[in-house]
Amino acid sequence: MKKLPSALLSMSTVALFIVPVAAAQTTPAPIQLATTTTVTPASLSLSAASRIATLAVNNCAQLGYNVSVTVVDRSGVTLAVARAENAGPHTLGASAGKAFTSASARALTSDIAKNLPSNPGLADIPGYLVLAGGAPIRVDGAVVGAVGVGGAPSGLIDEKCGTDAVATVLGK
Template sequence: MSSRRKPSRRTRVLVGGAALAVACAGVVGTVAANAADSGGTAPAAAPAAARGGDLVQSTHLTLDAATGAARAAVEAAEKDGRHVSVAVVDRNGNTLVTLRGDGAGPQSYESAVRKAFTAVSWNAPTSELAGRLAQAPGLKDIPGTLFLAGGAPVTAKGAPVAGVGVAGAPSGDLDEKYARAGVATLGH
């Protein structure tokens, strides 16, 4: 005769409940796996619609306009016998176009991008911003900026939409003259 005791009713209920839970988990897992697409990812949640008050609109230059401004700046410099690089950035400081003129120095490329970024960031010519360094010397430590003359903002209805930066001429005043020549083409 065996000395094993018969499990109590409570033990049988707990064991049966656990077995039922394992079986249900397997069914749920199978259903979830079958709901996934062939790539193995779960179905995407329905897109949420943003409320009108949560949205803003912004204006951006077209690539053609940015390219035209950059070419105009390079051509203005070439007329004066100068070799420059030109960059046009969008409102967010992302580079749209860069042109490195024949004979432009290697440092001019990055400097042009940084001047354009600085001009659009503060919606001011970089020659004006360079003067502000005396009151706020920490400005020069902001990543991606260059507070030397040669950057000009592009605006639409008073708001900045782009920046044109030029580097490589013998002076920042000349760089800025060529940047302004690029900006001027956008008003026509």
């Protein structure tokens, strides 16, 4: 049997110790999850969303405008849609776009529109419609959804129909 040079012997000995340690480290230790690992954010109920949508259509109808209203949850997913019988077909997409934009940005779409000249890229975000008429719905300071209204001759009128409906339904 041939004797190994001492340098190789040392490397072999070291390798024997490294392999078991590396193998032991490949098995992950159980993860201890803190109670703050997940969250349960508040979201708007279907019942409230339906009432807001219907009331916003009625608010605009009292002013003589045929609109469509979309109410979304905090993530921008549609919960309720209401449309006046004589609202134009484009008003559905407009109300949905405004609601999605407001929920996503957590802001009035009229404010987003005012800031568009200094940040024109906002108009390029997929799904965004940067026109007045969308408003976040807040409960205890947290955005739980948004309302978008389309069809009145002014986005600010759309916005008022929606925010008045939210105030009525939430008792503000």
